[in-house]
Every structure is written in C-alpha cells, then in structure tokens.
Amino acid sequence: MDEHDDDFCMNKCDGHCCSSYTVLITSEDAIRISQGVKLDPEEYLVIYDSSVENQNFYPTITIQENNVVLGIRFKPDSTTCFFLGDNGLCSIHEFKPRVCQTYPFTMDVEGNLIRMEGLSEVCPYQWWPHSSEMTERIRSNLLASWKEIKIYREKAMAWNKNGKNGDFTEFLKFIGCK
Numbered sequence: 001m002d003e004h005d006d007d008f009c010m011n012k013c014d015g016h017c018c019s020s021y022t023v024l025i026t027s028e029d030a031i032r033i034s035q036g037v038k039l040d041p042e043e044y045l046v047i048y049d050s051s052v053e054n055q056n057f058y059p060t061i062t063i064q065e066n067n068v069v070l071g072i073r074f075k076p077d078s079t080t081c082f083f084l085g086d087n088g089l090c091s092i093h094e095f096k097p098r099v100c101q102t103y104p105f106t107m108d109v110e111g112n113l114i115r116m117e118g119l120s121e122v123c124p125y126q127w128w129p130h131s132s133e134m135t136e137r138i139r140s141n142l143l144a145s146w147k148e149i150k151i152y153r154e155k156a157m158a159w160n161k162n163g164k165n166g167d168f169t170e171f172l173k174f175i176g177c178k
C-alpha cells in the first residue's frame, strides 16, 4: 500500500481513529461546526470527565462543580464520533475540528511534520502527505490549532472565574457557539 497519499484517510481507511478516540475540541472548533451544521449544538457536543484529557492540551472547565472537557458526542451505544457517516467518511469534512485536520501529525521546533508516535496508537498506518501543498495545509492547520487553543484557554479561564455555576447551555453561549 502506498502510504504517501494526500487523501489516505479518505481512500484507504474507514475512519479507524473516528471510532477509537474521544474527540476533544476547542471553543473555536465548536463555533465553526455550529456555523456549518443545522442542529442544536447540544445534539453533537458534550462534556466528558476531565480524566479523559491525559495530554494536558485542552483546558478543564468547571460546570456545576464538575471538572469536565468539551468534546464531540459518540453515536448511541458506541465509541464512534457523531459525525462519522455510514460510508466511513467524515460528514463535516470542510469544518471538522483542527485535531481531525492534523491527526496524526504534529510539528517539531524546526517546523517539520512528525507523527505523534508515543502520544497515540490509534492510527495503524504509517501514512504521509504526498504533495508539498498537503504538507503545507497540515502545517498551517497545526499553527492555527495552537493559536486557537490559546483563545480557548483564555475563554475557559474566564468561565471558570465567573461562570462556573452555569450549566452546559450557558457555557456554550459563553464561548460563542449558541
């Protein structure tokens, strides 16, 4: 199998990571999805206990005295992302979360793409982007992801300071996705 393919995830995988992974997101991902999906955000967004975040990337928020993190709901009775279609493809490809646009890559200090080996074991393929355009798209999404996590951390800090007695609906309004 040629593992240098810009569309490897779409062409050669049935979305393995979309069925194996709790998808945590930022406020900015949530806003983009809510602008593209004609559903109430509470139908597809959810809070998970903060213990699922073991990489110290997404901030913990306090909602009614529970320490939680924001993510995408699973389909009923499964560990499959709400947005994975029956065809094995993401149904919100154009505005899927940054983590889905960059997975399974990160960048070293010199700006080279590297795989998140050791941090995750859920991508079973050693695929790499084929074109320089795709490499650049992933790099730019990683940079955008790091910028947006800072925005979300600031929002989370403000929420935890002022709004921690509010419920999930109020939290979604607070971050600007409702």
Ligand code: SF4
Residues within 6 Å of the ligand: 015, 017, 018, 023, 072, 081, 082, 083, 084, 085, 089, 090, 091, 092, 093, 096, 097, 100
């Ligand atoms: S949002 Fe799309 S790409 Fe991301 S986990 Fe869900 S189905 Fe997969």
Ligand code: SF4
Residues within 6 Å of the ligand: 008, 009, 010, 013, 014, 015, 016, 017, 018, 103, 104, 122, 123, 124, 125, 127
């Ligand atoms: S990142 Fe890996 S597991 Fe996820 S869809 Fe792509 S090839 Fe499949």
